[in-house]
Amino acid sequence: MGEQGAVRWLTADEQRAWRGFVRLHERLGGRLGRMLQSESNVSPADFAVLVNLTDVPDGRQRYQDLARALEWEKSRMSHHIARMAGRGMVVREECPEDGRGAFVVITDVGRAAVEAAAPRHVEAVRELFMDHVTPAELRVLTEISERVIGKLDETRS
Template sequence: MTDGVNWLTAEEQHAWRSFVRLHERLIGRLAHLLQTESRLSATDYAVLVNLTDVPDGRRQYQDLARALEWEKSRMSHHITRMIGRGLVTREESPRDGRAAYAVITEAGREAIAAAAPLHVQAVRSLFLDHLTPAELRTLAEISVRVVEKLDENDA
């Protein structure tokens, strides 16, 4: 069953596992800080950021799910919880009865406005402050290249 597997070299395995460990610890720490300081989960924050990135603060569930790499059911359940907390509302599409929009509310805008400075400060202290400008540029180049390749494979 393992014939033909291109196993990772020791250097590749070290790089991969270091990256995974960095991602898990950093995301976990950021999520904990968000939750304790702003009472927003990391997923709440991700949804609200995506909604504030568009001028009218509304996105179709399907587009939001695609942007966050979530299944439609996960998106629907999470948006329902956020509706219950007053962070977003749901609007039916006037053109397509099967489509719905998540729309940020004033309370959602206030929550993200309060959480964003805390998040930025944490990103700086936990991550950015430990990189040189050259390392930051290299990281951005690597990230863009890998994401572009992933997007090509999705098309």
């Protein structure tokens, strides 16, 4: 961040780019979220949890690691996982090595939900985003995203 008291205001070009990026993120996220909910009865938060769990061995992840991956606070994580467990999508398992730790584990119901939602979600990502960027733009976006995410990971508190 800048020096104490010295605000580094955005230039007109920076502000236009930033606001466009924020609008894109909000609109795309909103559209994809509404589509998931209406067509698959899976909320965007459910989908994010389920995708993270299908990306790890055995479909299990420590609560704290999943919360960190999703950038969720402990209370949000706890409440959301409890709701998903109530619908049979995940279960909570205590960690035998660490009495304080616990795992979130995807169930067959959760796997079925993400497998049913994923094809339409990917189709929508293509229709709403991928079909409107060139391969060169995609490479630049990937480079930017990976660089900024790397910096955010370095400075994670």
